[in-house]
Amino acid sequence: AQTVTQSQPEMSVQEAETVTLSCTYDTSENNYYLFWYKQPPSRQMILVIRQEAYKQQNATENRFSVNFQKAAKSFSLKISDSQLGDTAMYFCAFTNDRGSTLGRLYFGRGTQLTVWP
Amino acid sequence: ETGVTQSPTHLIKTRGQQVTLRCSSQSGHNTVSWYQQALGQGPQFIFQYYREEENGRGNFPPRFSGLQFPNYSSELNVNALELDDSALYLCASSRTGGARLYEQYFGPGTRLTVT
Numbered sequence: 001a002q003t004v005t006q007s008q009p010e011m012s013v014q015e016a017e018t019v020t021l022s023c024t025y026d027t028s029e030n031n032y033y034l035f036w037y038k039q040p041p042s043r044q045m046i047l048v049i050r051q052e053a054y055k056q057q058n059a060t061e062n063r064f065s066v067n068f069q070k071a072a073k074s075f076s077l078k079i080s081d082s083q084l085g086d087t088a089m090y091f092c093a094f095t096n097d098r099g100s101t102l103g104r105l106y107f108g109r110g111t112q113l114t115v116w117p
Numbered sequence: 118e119t120g121v122t123q124s125p126t127h128l129i130k131t132r133g134q135q136v137t138l139r140c141s142s143q144s145g146h147n148t149v150s151w152y153q154q155a156l157g158q159g160p161q162f163i164f165q166y167y168r169e170e171e172n173g174r175g176n177f178p179p180r181f182s183g184l185q186f187p188n189y190s191s192e193l194n195v196n197a198l199e200l201d202d203s204a205l206y207l208c209a210s211s212r213t214g215g216a217r218l219y220e221q222y223f224g225p226g227t228r229l230t231v232t
């Protein structure tokens with residue numbers, strides 16, 4: 001069974017500082033995809049960043065980057081130069097690339113990030 | 118490019134009633150997935166539709182059913198509503214094939230309250 005665990009229910013950071021959100025997952029598959037989604041109070045789930053398991057290089061999107069440790073099944077999100085607009089619930093998600101669960105996203109319970117001025 | 122839209126935004130129903138939620142896919146997307154997000158939880162996969170057929174289902178009872186239309190829009194139907202069905206229902210569309218297969222773009226959701 002695929003599971004995603006986010007152990008930090010809440011995090012806070014000062015504006016312009018850096019924060020790291022943690023995520024671990026469990027799967028027996030070798031090929032899969034990992035994502036971080038952001039859900040602000042507007043409820044719209046927004047894709048922040050994605051990582052393919054077969055790529056060793058960590059993904060980066062502007063101020064957002066990941067630390068993907070495949071052996072440890074760890075996938076953390078680093079937000080640099082935090083902005084007030086980053087305040088949101090952040091979800092880590094996983095999907096296989098084959099089989100009956102193809103394309104199905106498994107989500108963690110989320111981490112509520114608050115950025116303070 | 119038009120994003121994913123959902124209707125209605127909010128809905129209040131009584132236990133035992135039936136409800137239909139609607140979703141319009143993002144332009145160019147042919148796969149639609151539905152998720153249920155209970156308060157304080159991450160979204161849970163309900164089912165996925167591809168080319169008008171169900172293409173995978175999560176751990177939800179048969180009273181949760183769906184449709185996908187030729188224009189790739191979709192409906193989620195829930196019969197015999199229960200109090201625990203109160204949640205945010207999210208629709209996500211994606212495009213099969215190539216590197217974009219697994220990027221699902223979400224709509225703003227429908228907040229369903231069952232009383």
